Structure formats: C-alpha cells, structure tokens
Amino acid sequence: MKKLRWAIDGELWELDASTPRTLEGAARAVPGKALPLGLSRGTKLFRPNQIDFMQRFMAAPFLPSYTHHLGVTIQRVLSIPVSENWSALLLGQFNLRKFLSSLKENGGGDGVHKRDLKSIGKLFLDKSLYALGFSSEVLLTPDDTLLLSSDSYYDHNSSSIPRKKAVFHHKFPHHNLTVDAAWPALFVDKETGTYWDVPFSMAIDLASLPLDSGLSYHLCLHHNHGSPKQFQGDPIAQVPASLFAGVSAKCAFSYEKNVDIWRSKAQKLKMVQPYDIFLSDPHVSASGTIGAALSANFGESSVRLVEDAEDIKHLSYHNPTLKSTLLGDIFASVSFTAQHGNFQRLVSDLTRFHVRMDFPSGSKFLSGATRLAQDLLNSHQPSPEAVKMICPTTSLSLQQQIAGPFSFRVDSGVVIDFKDKGWHIQADQPVFAIEYALQVLFSAKAIAWYSPKHQEFMVELRFFES
Numbered sequence: 001m002k003k004l005r006w007a008i009d010g011e012l013w014e015l016d017a018s019t020p021r022t023l024e025g026a027a028r029a030v031p032g033k034a035l036p037l038g039l040s041r042g043t044k045l046f047r048p049n050q051i052d053f054m055q056r057f058m059a060a061p062f063l064p065s066y067t068h069h070l071g072v073t074i075q076r077v078l079s080i081p082v083s084e085n086w087s088a089l090l091l092g093q094f095n096l097r098k099f100l101s102s103l104k105e106n107g108g109g110d111g112v113h114k115r116d117l118k119s120i121g122k123l124f125l126d127k128s129l130y131a132l133g134f135s136s137e138v139l140l141t142p143d144d145t146l147l148l149s150s151d152s153y154y155d156h157n158s159s160s161i162p163r164k165k166a167v168f169h170h171k172f173p174h175h176n177l178t179v180d181a182a183w184p185a186l187f188v189d190k191e192t193g194t195y196w197d198v199p200f201s202m203a204i205d206l207a208s209l210p211l212d213s214g215l216s217y218h219l220c221l222h223h224n225h226g227s228p229k230q231f232q233g234d235p236i237a238q239v240p241a242s243l244f245a246g247v248s249a250k251c252a253f254s255y256e257k258n259v260d261i262w263r264s265k266a267q268k269l270k271m272v273q274p275y276d277i278f279l280s281d282p283h284v285s286a287s288g289t290i291g292a293a294l295s296a297n298f299g300e301s302s303v304r305l306v307e308d309a310e311d312i313k314h315l316s317y318h319n320p321t322l323k324s325t326l327l328g329d330i331f332a333s334v335s336f337t338a339q340h341g342n343f344q345r346l347v348s349d350l351t352r353f354h355v356r357m358d359f360p361s362g363s364k365f366l367s368g369a370t371r372l373a374q375d376l377l378n379s380h381q382p383s384p385e386a387v388k389m390i391c392p393t394t395s396l397s398l399q400q401q402i403a404g405p406f407s408f409r410v411d412s413g414v415v416i417d418f419k420d421k422g423w424h425i426q427a428d429q430p431v432f433a434i435e436y437a438l439q440v441l442f443s444a445k446a447i448a449w450y451s452p453k454h455q456e457f458m459v460e461l462r463f464f465e466s
Contacts, residue, residue, distance in 0.1 A: 002251050003204050003249070005159060008435075011141070011282050017168065018068075018449075018460055019417060019454070020065035020067050020070075020193065020456055020457070021067050021069075021092060021297045021402075021455060021456070022186055023047065023091055023163075024046075024047055024076075024133075024149065024165065025460075026047065027186040028185060028186065028187045029190060030187045030189040030190065030240045030242060030243060031222075031240075031248075035418045044151075045249060045461060045463065046135065046147065047147075048091045048135050049137075049217075050111050050135065050460060051075055051076065051091065052077045052079055053461055054446065054459075054461060056359055057417040058446065061076065062074040062075060062076040063459045064459065065181060065456075065457060065459065066095075066456065066457035066458075067455065068143075068454075068455035069441065070095060070097070071096070071098065072094065072096045073094060073095050073096060074095050074096055074391065075091060075093045075094075076092055077089050077092070079250075084138070085138065085139040085140075085313065086137075086138050086139070087137050087150075088133050088136045088137075089134070089135070090133070090134055091132070091133040091134075091135070092130065092131070092133075093130065093131040093132075093133075093378055095128075095129045099123060099126075101249075101433075102126065102129075103318070104122070105119070106119070110419035121191045129154075130154050131152065132154075133149065133151075134151075135147065135148065135295055143170055143171040143172075144167070144168070144169070144170050144171075145167075145169045145170075146166075146169075147166070147167040147168075148165070149163075149164070149165045150162070150163070150164045150165075150168050156248050161183060161197070161449070162183065163182070163186075164183055165179075165181070165182040165183075167179070169179075174208060175207065175208055175209065176207050177204075177205070177208070178203070178204075178205045178208065178236075180202065180203045180204075181200075181203075181206075182200075182201055182202075183199060183200045183201070183389045184200070184201075184226075186197050186231070187228075187243060188375040189240055189416040192237050193234075194230065194231070194235070196228045196229065196230055196365070197230075198226060198228045198243055199226025200226055201223070201224050201225075202223045203221070203222045203223075204222075205216070205218065205219070205221075205296065207219075209413050211257055211260050212256075213251055214254065215254070215255050216253075216255075216417075217251065217252060217253045217254070218252050219250070219251050221250075222249075222250065223247045224244065224245050224301065225245050226242075233262035236435070245298050245299055245300045245301065245329075246297055246299025246301035246323075247299055248295055248296065249295070249297075250293065250296075250297070252291060252292070252293035253292055253293075254289050254291030254319065255290055255291065256288070256290065257287065257288050257289075258286075258287040259285060259287065260282040260283060260284075260285050260287060260315075261282040261284040261285055263281060264283065265433075266282075268280065268342050269344045269345070272344045273442075274439075275437035276343055276402070276437045276445065278465070279314065279343045279437075280344070281339070282340055282341060283337070283338075284336075284337070284338045284394070285333065285334050285336075285337050286334070287334070287337075288301065288334050289332060289333040289334075289451050290332045291332070291355065292328070292329070292330045293329060293331065294328045295325075295326070295327045296324070297324065297325045297327070298322070298323060298350055300323070302323050302324050302344075306379060315328045316328070316335040328364035328445070329361050329364075330359050330361075331358070331359060331361065332354070332358075332359040333356065333357065333358045333363065333410070335355065335356040335357070336355050337350045337352070337353070338352070338353045338354075339353075339456050343437070347401065349436030350400065350403055351400055352397075352398070353396075353397070354396070354397040354398075354450060355394065355397075356395050356461075357393070358392055358393040358394075359392050359393075361442060365389065367389060368385075368386045368390040369386075369387070369389075369461070370388035371385070371389070372386040384423075387416075387418070387422070388416070388418055388425045394412070394413065394414040394415075395411065396412055396413075397411045397412075398410050405438075406434065406436055407431075407435045407437070408434060409434075409435055411430070411431045412427045412430035413427070413429055414426075414427065414428060429430060429451070429453040431449055431450070432450050432452075433449035433450070434448050435447050441463070444461070444463045444464075445461075446459065446460070446462075447459070447460045447461075447462055448460075
C-alpha cells in the first residue's frame, strides 16, 4: 500500500513526495539522518503528462491545487506536436487567490461591481499571477528516454525561483538506470515536513525491479553542491546533514517475503469488471523485509552525518583529514494487509486496511533494547529514550468504498508523545483523499488529496498502485 503523498518501491524505498509547491509536482526525499536510504528517483507519471491525460480523457479543463504560500492555483497544459518519438508540453499556472485579492483591492471593496470588463482584463496582464513550465520528452530508443524541463515563476519571491531538470532513463533486463540532475532540487524531510532547496543536485541510480518476494538492491552515486535553503513560509528547522555539499555513494540490499494468510476463493460477479484489478481479491496477507545498507560520504555532509550517527558509532568510520565517513547498518520492515470485497458492486464492496512498521536502524534498535533490558533487570522505570529507540516507524492506511468507483482513503503515521507522562499515541501527518478508479484502464485512478500538516491540496493521476 503506497502512502498517498509518497511513491514507494517495494514497500521500502521512499522515492518522491507529491507536492503542489512547484510545477513539477514532486519533491525528493531527504535521505535518512544517520544512514541515507533515499535512493531511487521514482517512476510516477510526470506532472504535465498527468494534466494532459485528464484534459484529454476526463474532460477536466484545468486542475486545481492549493498551498498555504500560494493559495488556490489552477493549471492547464498545451500539447506541442513534434514527432512520434518526441513530445513537448507547455504548462501554465494561474494564481486564483492573488487575482481575486487584486480584484478586491482595486475595486474599493466592491470588487467586480465597480469595475468594467476592460479594467478587469488589465488584471490578467499582471505577470506575477502566472507561472510557466516547459517539458520535452524524447524516446531515444525503445529502452532510453530523455526528459528536459524548465519552470519559470513571475512572482518575485524566494519561493518562486526558476527550476531546471534533466532526467535520462534506461531499461536493462530486470533493472532500471536513472541519471537525474536538478538546479535547484526540492527536498522534503518526511520527519518534520520541512522543504529545502539545494542549489544543485545530481544522482546516478541503478535499481533492480521490485519483486513480490526475493532479493533486490539499489546502487546510487549522489552529489549536492551549494548551501541548502529552507522553503519560504516553513517553520525554522535544522538543515538535514545529508543535504550539505558533498558526494555520497550508497548501496543497499534487501530480501522481501510475502505470505498469504487467507485469500478468498469465491467466484467474482460474472460479466462485471472490477473498478481496479489490484483491489479485486479479498485477502489477508503479511510481508517482511530485512536488509543492509552501506554509505560512503565525502565533503561537508560527511562531517554533519557523523554528528547524527551517534546511535550507530560502532558501525561508522570517520576520517577528518579526508572529510569522509563510512556508515553501515541493517534495517527491517513488517506489514499487514486485510481486504474485504471485490470492488465490483456499487456499494459496500471494498474495505481495506494496511499497517506497516519500519525499523530503519538495527543497531539503534539493539542499543535501545539493551538499555530497556537493563532498566527492567534493575527494577527501574523504563526510560522514554530507550522505548523511543525500539519503537518502529508506524503507518496506517484505511480505504472504504463510497459508491461505485469512488472511495475514501486516509493514510497516517502513528507516533508516541514521550513528552507526556501518559505516552499518548497520536496521528502523524495524516493525508485524506477521495479516489476515483478509472475502470476502463484496469488499474488507474484520479486522486484528490489534502494534507493538514503541509496545508496542501492536489489532484493526481496514478497507475498500477494498490
């Protein structure tokens, strides 16, 4: 089960987070504080292509989005025919909140009632209301794709800087190779929800294709240049160590095993296609993943990472002279899924629950378990620090059919407030969504989601996700 804002490969590698803060519609994941594991770049349909699809086949004249710093914006794309193997799209964004605010200010409080069409038309000439993005995708060979994009924002503030990106993708047998460069690159810290701009970021990534069960791995070479800056409007936070200038080489291997505890053998409705073929089998299943990761870092980021790696010092090596750091650790993940219904009937035919627990640092878990055992053997009250070290990163997802292809879904993290003596459990960064399954495409859906934590709303198109 994928988190609504995050593309996740094989239930483990967090790739990109969806966000309406930029025209690209995505932000990279900040690598882990102690052990960078944000490796692959993801395979979601590029944002302009999503909008183009919805305009062509879903009769959507434009797509709305919302962020707390821009307000309500609407987007539309123009397809530029080039050739069979070369496509180009021009994406335009209009700031509706700023337009209505200007309309009210210039109308003396009465807005449209005191203005004629000519004066209203002049407001549309204000460049600060617009943002333009150009993207071009070239199919070099059946296995090679080159994507170039450039975004321009005419509202002069620090959050509206021009952005450029180049992505080369090659398909090997059972592997994907991606070379990605962005200037600046937008990152999001999943733990704090804070966004960061890095002046230049480049990654070369080789990843095995995800399997239902078996061995998979990621290899990545990553380079950051320049001082990271916090996105305007976010609460002040400490810069993640892995975003500082430097070069890092990462490799991670994992083994995943999926087990069906129960799967329905009852026949489905004849001559009735499920709204989503990936959600058409009632079942109860579990999966487990265990792996190891190694990261070599050079430059300023290596110095910062040592400070963040106190819990795994016995698995790290630092050379101050060469400004290099070697970090290694093990990790694990356990998930459980239960589904009722075949998602064929008009009502009450889909209820799905998913829980996932991640243990990103095995050494941190063992250290916390040791401290907790010592407290219990000495008849001491378990320390909150020890309990916090052994607690997994937990996320929950619940999906319920509303009617026909429409369903409601909520994804949320679960955290324990250790500052409170009662150790209360609370939701962390919940995301609420309405999904519309595109039945004719077998497994595709349009999603309208809202994140109260980030104060963001977005409409997206997803394929082959459950």
